[in-house]
Amino acid sequence: MPKLLFGVTLSLFSSLSSCRLEPPPPEEAYAELCARCHGPEGEGTERAPALAKRKIPYPLFKAAVEHGMDLMRPIENVDDVGLRTVMRQLSIEEFVPQEVLPSSYSSPETLYLQACARCHGDGGQGKGGRLALRKRRIPPELIRAFIRHGIDDMPGFPSLTEEQLSALSDYVARLK
Numbered sequence: 001m002p003k004l005l006f007g008v009t010l011s012l013f014s015s016l017s018s019c020r021l022e023p024p025p026p027e028e029a030y031a032e033l034c035a036r037c038h039g040p041e042g043e044g045t046e047r048a049p050a051l052a053k054r055k056i057p058y059p060l061f062k063a064a065v066e067h068g069m070d071l072m073r074p075i076e077n078v079d080d081v082g083l084r085t086v087m088r089q090l091s092i093e094e095f096v097p098q099e100v101l102p103s104s105y106s107s108p109e110t111l112y113l114q115a116c117a118r119c120h121g122d123g124g125q126g127k128g129g130r131l132a133l134r135k136r137r138i139p140p141e142l143i144r145a146f147i148r149h150g151i152d153d154m155p156g157f158p159s160l161t162e163e164q165l166s167a168l169s170d171y172v173a174r175l176k
């Protein structure tokens, strides 16, 4: 019997998709739980971005699945074996991003302007139609995970204190 993935969410997902009585084994988890939005091969659809061949740190991948964002619902009790199987199947490169520390931490706003605005826009409006942070539904825990770990070419900021991290993620969450 293969190790089960996402045990506790069985009822949540079975009511959405089929009348399965068992949660899917790791090799089938992607097809069953993720493919309808992220595409059969992780190539992305109009509902959700590509995941295949991205650079995503494991703790951020896990936080995204556990907390959900935008249309994606949270999944409780995710299983490391299952998540790592999905990352392998999609050739997601796990990486530890280079930290680029801004020179001062006077306020969340300054930190945002120094470290984030060049990609996400001064007011979180994004750049060139991409990377908007406004009008998103991203739980605070997941905003913190994005900032701490980074993704793709976004640097992570692992040495921010919890306080700085919370202040910055509150600031980001309030960009409206």
Ligand code: HEC
Residues within 6 Å of the ligand: 030, 033, 034, 035, 036, 037, 038, 047, 048, 049, 051, 056, 060, 061, 064, 065, 069, 070, 071, 072, 073, 075, 086
């Ligand atoms: C109902 C549709 C839906 C389902 C099902 C779904 N996702 Fe998502 N997912 C999304 C959306 C929408 C986003 C946010 C897109 C964005 O950042 O613009 C997202 C974001 C992500 C991210 C963060 C990457 C990023 O570009 O921000 C990861 C990692 C992820 N999903 C993995 C998964 C995995 C693994 C599964 C299956 C266990 C899954 N998703 C199921 C819709 C979905």
Ligand code: HEC
Residues within 6 Å of the ligand: 049, 112, 115, 116, 117, 118, 119, 120, 131, 132, 133, 138, 142, 143, 146, 147, 151, 152, 153, 154, 155, 157, 168, 172
């Ligand atoms: C070099 C460019 C770059 C910088 C600098 C940067 N980011 Fe990002 N950020 C990205 C990219 C690329 C993504 C992934 C977008 C996607 O999944 O579609 C991202 C995703 C995010 C997300 C999740 C939303 C989403 O659409 O996936 C948040 C929240 C975020 N960044 C906040 C920040 C904060 C706060 C800072 C400053 C501490 C920052 N970023 C600095 C490029 C950057």
